[in-house]
Amino acid sequence: RFVRTAEGESIPEGSSPWEVLITVDEAVPEAAFCAGRRTLGVDVNADHLAWALIAPDGNRLKTGRIDLPLQGFSAEARRSLTCEAAAALVKLAAREEAQIALEILDFARKKRELALRPESAGRRRMLHALPYAAVLEAIRRRAARAGIGVRGVNPAYTSVIGRVNFATRHGIGTHRA
Template sequence: MYDDNTNQWYVEIANPLEQQNGKHAPRLRFPVLVPEKYEEDIIDLVIGESVGVNAKGKPIIEYRPYTVEIKRKNGEYYIHLVYEEEVYGRELAYDEPIQAERIAGIDINIDRIAVSIVSKQGNFLQSKVFYCHELEYVKANKRNNIIGETVRDVYDWLLQENVGAVVIENIQLRQRHDTDKRFNRLTHHFNKKKLTETILRRGLRLGFRIKKVNPAYTSVIGRFKYMKKYGLSVHESAALVIGRRGLGYQERLPKELINTIKTKVKRHLIAVLGSMEESYKQSKSGTKQRQYLGMMLKKIENFKKEHEWSLWNILHKFCWLNQYQIQLKEV
């Protein structure tokens, strides 16, 4: 069991030696050290997964069977949990093609899960956002219930829409290009790994093919390329990019964005270099900035040889959207 008040795991053992007639045996409670890499699996196993609510509005928790063994070794006691994982789906390799007619890209955030469905040709079909604002504030056991309920709602919708495969971010490669102060304050409340693993585990149980992709620039690409085109939020747009990336599609910059970089951004960077005061140019920070801007200008000049992500990075660094209109950032 896990105690939210002490943030500590415990094991309770019945003590039959002190059991009184007609009463339950008293419990002996001992603190347990749980390795971090197993903590999420144990939470799922011991706390269970919320699968609905009863007539009184209380959550219905589904538990998986498991056995507990306590072993003594070198004067220390170890607890072994043994359980089986039923899996009907499969996790695909990064270069393995997706065999499905409809694919869902999923963008996971601290207060919502955005899902966009695409065809196998990479065309946008529809999207939906599943909100879970309470994750920012509740304790661990309640958070586990909310995650279970939200992920269940996601898959109920995907099954209804005949989706056969799911694409999610590989959080080990996660890079946030939209970090803000609010996100930094709430990071410790939000277990991204827990939510992602719940999506993965439930999808495999339900028979989905699941693929992980590099999340680099998905929000940036979605914002500049698809948000206005399909009338989506930035998170739905990112989910669309994730789904397309799972299918192997490259996100080249449209001609209008290339022109923006070659004209507006280029002139902007040249103007910044030209307006630097001589004293600042000679300073350490000024030298670094001149070198950086020079490197960016070189990339713009040789844009045809650059990787798409390099160009998206330039757009991200020096541009932002205001009512779908591209504005230049201060450098």
């Protein structure tokens, strides 16, 4: 990419005001996901990442959320916010010495269903604006660089199990449960 030096910045004498920026894709090996370790379960939502730190025995240790306000921003700003949220999540996992578990959701069917119902225009817009794959990719990349294992999990019944086992008993929302 060719970029012109901004006005007001000094340019060494005899140099061009143009710079060439090069982006290189580099494969980063994924870290192993191990049984018997703490796990940070992550729920990706339209406006935040909900997380729950789970002990090896399956008990909840902590829960929280990382805001991800993407509506109303440009594509570049959304990408930046996504990367910041992924960095915060991986930093949390590193501090807690935990690996990361992500629900692998398929929005294609949901988008088709919403397209058939005119009353769901707001939900359809929200679903199309959510860069779900980009969020997962950002988390995976950051975690790989930090040596933190990431695993995709089947989302079947995760909300029901969380609601029954944790939400009501501990007074937390179903996203964090």
